[in-house]
Amino acid sequence: MAYLTSDPGISLDGFIAGPAQSLENPLGDGGEDLHRWMFEQPEEHTAEREAITSAGAYIMGRNMFGPSRGEWDLDWTGWWGEDPPYHAPVFVLTHHEREPVEMKGGTTFHFVTGGPEEALRLATEAAGEGTVSIAGGASTINQYLRAGYIDELRLHVAPIVLGSGEALFRDLKGLSFEVVASRSTPMVAHVTLRRTAD
Numbered sequence: 749m750a751y752l753t754s755d756p757g758i759s760l761d762g763f764i765a766g767p768a769q770s771l772e773n774p775l776g777d778g779g780e781d782l783h784r785w786m787f788e789q790p791e792e793h794t795a796e797r798e799a800i801t802s803a804g805a806y807i808m809g810r811n812m813f814g815p816s817r818g819e820w821d822l823d824w825t826g827w828w829g830e831d832p833p834y835h836a837p838v839f840v841l842t843h844h845e846r847e848p849v850e851m852k853g854g855t856t857f858h859f860v861t862g863g864p865e866e867a868l869r870l871a872t873e874a875a876g877e878g879t880v881s882i883a884g885g886a887s888t889i890n891q892y893l894r895a896g897y898i899d900e901l902r903l904h905v906a907p908i909v910l911g912s913g914e915a916l917f918r919d920l921k922g923l924s925f926e927v928v929a930s931r932s933t934p935m936v937a938h939v940t941l942r943r944t945a946d
Contacts, residue, residue, distance in 0.1 A: 750872040752897050754882040754889050755800045756916060757782035757904045757936075763913035764886050771815045774827055776913050782906045785936040796938050799902065804878020805871040806838040807864075809888035813840045813857065820846045826857065834883075837874040839867040841888060864891050886914035894920055898943060901925065905937040 756764045759782060766776030775782070785793055810817075814824045826832055831852040838857050846859040860867040871880045882892045892898050917923070925941035932938065 749868070749897075750804070750875050750878070750880040751899050752868075752880050752882060752892065753803065753900045753902060754884075754892070754898050755902045755904065756884060756886075756889060757786075757906060758916055759906055759908050759910040759913075761909050761911065762915050762917060763910040764884065764889075764916050765914040766910045767912045769811075769815075769914075774815065776910075778908065778910045779913065781908050782904070784906070785904070785933065789933065789935060792933055793936070793938075796902075796904065800881075801833050801835065802879070803834075803836060803881035804875030805836055806834050806881045806883045807867050807871050807888065807892075808838060808840055808883040809885050810840060810842045812883060812885045812888070818844070820844055822846070825849050825851065831855075836878075837871070838883070839871045839874075841867055864888075864895070868892075868897065886916050886918070889916060890918060890920060893917070893923060896943070900928075900943070901941045903937075903939045903941065905939060906935070907937075 758764050766779040769776040786797060790797060813826055816824060832855040835854040838855060839860050840857055841864065842859050842861060845861055849857040860870060882889050882898060924944045926944050927939060928942045929940040
């Protein structure tokens with residue numbers, strides 16, 4: 749199986765999106781502040797930004813791909829415009845079938861109805877020798893953490909408290925990591941954790 753990583757931005761109180769997510773506010777109240785470092789100081793965080801987009805394939809939940817539920821709005825092609833940042837195959841977990849959506853820059857969204865294991869199998873095949881990144885959201889990352897599949901968790905900790913929202917590590921216990929790297933600036937602390945044996 750491929751080496752699995754995940755790169756969530758996270759608040760001090762453990763949320764990777766704020767409350768009240770909507771079409772106009774996809775990261776919820778305060779959620780955009782988790783990623784200020786990426787856009788306001790890109791030159792100071794080049795290595796971290798490149799690592800986030802270096803995977804051979806990605807997996808995400810339907811909520812990360814778009815706001816709708818039920819049958820697809822076929823005009824919707826994601827939050828990221830015509831050239832999403834992934835530039836690799838992206839496997840979207842869903843209960844509703846849809847044909848793949850090819851975007852500029854090499855990103856193709858594939859819609860997987862067979863569950864997390866099927867998505868992981870397809871992403872591993874697509875990644876080849878590359879890594880597979882669990883892009884989000886929180887419930888999707890938590891599913892793969894619970895199953896013991898994520899090898900490396902690269903947290904980007906913003907010095908803010910959201911109070912509520914989509915929580916990483918919700919209803920998880922017994923996980924153990926070691927810190928293998930860390931670096932901080934006034935806007936964010938980058939902490940790389942590697943899963944240890946149970």
